[in-house]
Amino acid sequence: MFREEWGRVLANLIGFLGDFDLAEEAAQEAFAIAAERWPRDGEPRNPGAWLTTTARNRAINRLNRDRTLLRKTRLLEVPDAVEDTMDEATFPDERLELVFTCCHPALSTDAQVALTLRTLGGLDTGEIARAFLVPEPTMAQRLVRAKRKIAAAGIPFRVPPDDVLPDRLTAVLAVVYLIFNAGYGGRNELAGEALRLGTALAELMPDEPEVHGVVALMLLHDARRDARFEGGDVVLLEDQDSSRWDREQIAAGRALLDRALALRGRGPYVVQAAIASLHADEPRDWHEIAALYGELSRLTGSAVVELSRAVAVAEAQGPEAGLAIVDGLELGDYHYLHATRGELLRRLGRVDDARAAYGQALELVHDDAERRLLVRRLAELTT
């Protein structure tokens, strides 16, 4: 309940004050008061409006006590305290303005991610630091610097105008998907956070197909989370126990994908979601998957996507055709390239070449679970 309200309350306060720090302090105070009173007196009828009113009044008190703080805000004078708890309609939802501020390209990607999790997700500095395996003081410094830059450089608090909106939206979606992927490696709370953020964005921007696309993609991936690990080891898609897939979530992902397609979405997230949807079918339509990877490859120009296409082509047309694509890629230091080569060479019966390829993959891999998978493959090859 608290976490759900945090982003909206904070966004409104930042919009009102024009200062992140003052807004955050006031929001924290309001949430602390709520934590004390609500269990005792019961929850107010409109919790979000109550929290916003209380936080605004806290900020106004603070400004009355220390008028020099007024310079940090966009206010010209200290406003009167808000008398009563207003209804929700009085406080506009400014989360969209906030997310575009946090994901402004003038901030580094690391800072965009941290700031988005802090302000919209309501994670505290320690939680974000642990999620990204960064010391807490480093994360605290990153947040301070980002907030300082927003103020000093005049990064606007608004939804960008149409001419720059597509680029800016791409940046926002990249941050959401990055948070999701950081969680996909096992840190579940981040994946859940990314889904919450994406869902909120989809509600706020219902006509943007790529927003529905990214949420569909996350839902479809997340539906396979339980089947993806076995005792800490990675289980490849073809070896997964599909009875452990979350069918409801797959259906929800597909519904969003349909919506994105109906909005004529053909962007990278929509295409990826379509591929993920095909991967949840049994048997899989590898020809269609290969064709969609081809489309994604044209959209992104990414060699990593070409590698995925090679895998699909190998399934559809045989390992020889897949290997021909893999061997044309310049991804020499990417362990998946060598692992894929190893697998295709194994299928072609070229055991020595396969062993060499897996060996190269092992030299490049960093993740322990991925390493164990490669060791297993290599052992299977020898027996």
Place this chain on the structure above:
Amino acid sequence: MKYMLLIYQGTTPLPGTPEWDALSQEEQGAVYAAYGELNRTPGFTPGGEQMQHPETATTVQVKDGTTLTTDGPFAEIKEAIGGYGFYEAGDLDAAIALAAKIPAASMGGAIEIRPLVER
């Protein structure tokens, strides 16, 4: 907000060089027109005088009381400042939009936007 726009020439052809002469009349005209429009933008103040090429710069540093003088700009030639201007605008997005219209930004150089301390 007040911003300083620092123009890094990079590989942008400068008048008086063979690279500049290699541009067509239309291309040269477009560059002059773009700078003309920039100078007429409300809120923009050009940096007054025109700088000579970075090759003509001299860099001075004082270490342990000794003045060290070196030929050329402090940064690499390609990273040297070729000009500057000031822009008073509502927010960073407005400054980014204006910076993108400066010819050097699309001809091999770059524009750095520095917010100025308001007093």
